[in-house]
Amino acid sequence: MKKITILIAVLGLLCCVSCNRNGSEPKIIRNAVKDYDGNKYDAVKIGKQTWMQTNLRTTHYSDGTPIASGVGEDVLTPAYCEIPGVDAVSHGLLYNWYAATRNAENTNGQIQGVCPKGWHLPTSEEWKTLVSAVEGHSDGYYGNHAASAMASQAGWQYYPPINVDSIHRAYDSLAQIYGSDIPWDNSYDSIECAELVARYQYCPGANLANNNTSGFSAVPAGRASSTPGVLGKWADFWCSGESPDYYQVAQFVDIYYGSSGVDVYDGREGLWGTDKWYALSVRCVKD
Numbered sequence: 001m002k003k004i005t006i007l008i009a010v011l012g013l014l015c016c017v018s019c020n021r022n023g024s025e026p027k028i029i030r031n032a033v034k035d036y037d038g039n040k041y042d043a044v045k046i047g048k049q050t051w052m053q054t055n056l057r058t059t060h061y062s063d064g065t066p067i068a069s070g071v072g073e074d075v076l077t078p079a080y081c082e083i084p085g086v087d088a089v090s091h092g093l094l095y096n097w098y099a100a101t102r103n104a105e106n107t108n109g110q111i112q113g114v115c116p117k118g119w120h121l122p123t124s125e126e127w128k129t130l131v132s133a134v135e136g137h138s139d140g141y142y143g144n145h146a147a148s149a150m151a152s153q154a155g156w157q158y159y160p161p162i163n164v165d166s167i168h169r170a171y172d173s174l175a176q177i178y179g180s181d182i183p184w185d186n187s188y189d190s191i192e193c194a195e196l197v198a199r200y201q202y203c204p205g206a207n208l209a210n211n212n213t214s215g216f217s218a219v220p221a222g223r224a225s226s227t228p229g230v231l232g233k234w235a236d237f238w239c240s241g242e243s244p245d246y247y248q249v250a251q252f253v254d255i256y257y258g259s260s261g262v263d264v265y266d267g268r269e270g271l272w273g274t275d276k277w278y279a280l281s282v283r284c285v286k287d
Contacts, residue, residue, distance in 0.1 A: 026215025028053065035116045036060040043286070044215040047133030049126065050286040052119070053217050055092025061102060062117045071096050071279040072226040078103060081224050081279050086231065091221040094228065094279035097250040100238040111240040115284035121240040122285045124251045124266035131262045134214045145260045150216040151204035157220070157232035159205030159258040162196045202260035218255050224279035233257045236280040239266070243273035250276045
């Protein structure tokens, strides 16, 4: 009887250790890396990967080569831009794809690009691995609820919840006008509304206090063309790969304040990518 009691106690201890590990705080590594400009970055270990915890803000490559300032549709060479109204320490700088990859000719392998030595620009597959580690599973497109878990707890605009009652009333009015005999409960609109309501809690703009359980701390720095876009709604990050079907289009990752999923634009149908001359944020992953 005593042996059985000891065995149960040991199993209970192992269970507690496992529970604590799964529910523990993100593992933060302070001053994990320094860029050429002397900026220091904390990192976070998520699953088997180690990521920078803030956006890159260097103006030089790791060998000291400077990166030109000023982006736009006519700039097809490496360039970066600052984001007016925010601190570069919190939001980083924005880089076009040419700068992010340092004009790499072969984007199928590991590319250091603008990242410090020992780190590299992540592939779309590495981004998917991250999303899977955050949530447990993902197909990279509306198949995950990882957005709020990866979003920071500051900077995101509020995204109001869907008003089901008003949509229901509008549906009933239109049903009378067009003579539809499909009741609201059986309509596609009601199903879509139910799905939106269920996903709302995972939107970065729903409740900032619930964000960032992963420790990734994605800030909504937006993107830039000739001028920066709207802050507070999008966190867009470059992947190292190009779109296989479109010229001058590259893969990227998008987190939107009103979407529950982290979308990896990896070249699949409907997820082709974005123009390389746009300037997005860069997060580096450790080699």
